Amino acid sequence: MITEQYKEQAYKALHDIFGYSEFRPMQEDIILSLLEGKDAFVLMPTGGGKSICYQIPAILREGTGIVVSPLISLMKDQVDSLTACGVRAAYYNSSLKAAQAKEVLASFASGELDLLYVAPERLLSKSFMQKLESVKIGMFAIDEAHCVSQWGHDFRPEYVRLGELREMFPDVPMLALTATADEHTREDVTKRLKLEEAECFVASFDRPNIRYLVAEKRQPLTQILQFLECWPNASGVIYCLSRKRVEDLAVNLQRHGIRAAAYHAGMPGRTRDKVQDEFLRDRIKVIVATIAFGMGVDKPNVRFVIHHDLPKSIESYYQETGRAGRDGLESEALMLYGSGDVNLVRRLIENVENPEQRRVEVHKLNGMIGFAEALTCRRKVLLGYFGEELEEPCGNCDVCLDPPETYDATELAELALSCVRELNGDFGMGYVIDVLRGSKNARIREHGHDQLKSYGKGADINADEWMSILRQLVHHGYFVQDISRRAAMKATRKAEKIGVSGEPIMLARYKPGIRRQLKRFGAAKDEVLYNKLVELRQQLADDEDMAPHAVFSDVTLTELSRIKPQDEDGLSRISGMGQHKLDAYGERLLEVIREHLAAAPDAESGAKSDIPKLIAKGPPVNDNQSYTYSLYKKGMSVQENAAHQGISESTVLNHYIALIRAAHFIDVPAYFGDKFDTLMQELDDADPYASLSEIKRDLSIETSNEEFRLLMAWREAIGVA
């Protein structure tokens, strides 16, 4: 068959079965490659959409697709999700009772299944292998493929033998997928699975929908409670370093009325399973966990991940925060960063016996500190650590959203460069700073470094500030820290340009006692309808003993509550609404939406219908303003009001603003007419960190200064801003 036809089939499946309109980057190419019978290796971050890459070919190809996964706990969930889309899928693992297992094998043998999820040890059992030979196999997918490598962090001995499959079934295409593989692991995986010939698909590891935030750790409980206020009813994970902290924090959150539960390796397995299950079913909202939690939790609608303590390394930070926002919706990763934690980890590292390992640990810690203290875009630092370059600052991290002040640091950079050069690139950052600051320490004298030209030249800048400067210069690529030589600082080629090119080196001003405030606007969806839909989803899920997200994703519910389709045709255009779900649940959804619209016919036009209660945000009004109000209440328009008083229209609007701020009702929605909804929507969606003038500028409808302030006053008074 020619590619065009495969393409058509793939799109049709994407649309009819999964209810999505577009493929994500790489998905299409991967799917086409398998449909053409070729092997593939896929490296894609969590949430990138790996599943569809094998699900669609498995459905379209003749025979059954075999999916090997080590994560037994996820299989039911995946199969439920597929079944809800009308796909014939099943799983075969040790959690099944004998009778169920038999049933699954029977339907597999009769060729009824599109997909069969199998645990590796089951797959390789003699009896199952025999079955494999007699049933038509469409393809193999090896999920979490890094488990095959000893280099990976999650080596599974059962995985090693999977390489045999490639030889036993030379004509069946095989797809290996993972979200975690450095170069080293990747080579190892392809070799062991005999996929050297396979085409390699490597997606960007950026997770644009995750907003990275770092806050100085002061009163963690209070900070976390405040943060949670921004995420009412959302699911999230909070990581702590020790079991004790996990338990304390979970109890404290429960005391504050949050449906939180602890999770750590010291708990009995059954309790842990239960906690995990309740979390998947949205009954527990917040999991407080040690790093033991995560692998094997495939919940797409985790809205936030908080690090109460310093993560072990950038790799683990990336992995742990990556559990947020798999569904692609806006999510946040907050890290509470305290110097106490750094010192604790330092002490732990000092106790590591093996010097080589100690060096690696120090390097990891420094990477983490570099991220936490970054004054440049955090996403840049994060991706840079993995060797991926981000051209522009991301606009969705705390540094981008509230940029620190910058200044011309060319001279300081020159000074640092001369010092590093004088030290021949043999000494670490702390030592460089000591020399620059003219420290009297013995080591410097022993080396005779108090004779260097740069010695003491930077004495007027304190050590913390120097640290910040040097770290930034490292992030900007002027220096590197050589980990094989105790993180010695070396100048790079780029450093040759310092002070020569005439281009100033702009650095971010060091701010002790960081940091930026978290603030957000409310979401733009119809919350009331959304909550009703969540309720319906919970019912449907309970009826069928599935996780709610397997019935509908948050994306689907969000779209439904925004667009409020009132017929089947409208429904079918909602993301995630495949034909099967439409048939199964469409009527119930329409019922809820219609009921909602009937109860609040004007709900679509925001606050237009009912008079909202205003909250006073400013002082009581003066006589002039009060007079304007009396004319307003007589029904005068702004123009009439202005003409009547012989004042300008903008003065009348200014009076309106004061009136609203004093909690007097002015019908602002009516003033803006049909532009109102658009304006409110855009303000809802506005970047919460942008300045007011930027927000105003970006509105698609032009407003005068007074009109803009009127809107903002209104938003404040009704409590959305």
Ligand code: ADP
């Ligand atoms: P991964 O396995 O890579 O972590 P998943 O396969 O679980 O990611 O996909 C993450 C989420 O993205 C799921 O909710 C999935 O339904 C959704 N998704 C995948 N592909 C698409 C697409 N083309 N359009 C819309 N949503 C998608």
Ligand code: ZN
């Ligand atoms: Zn950024």
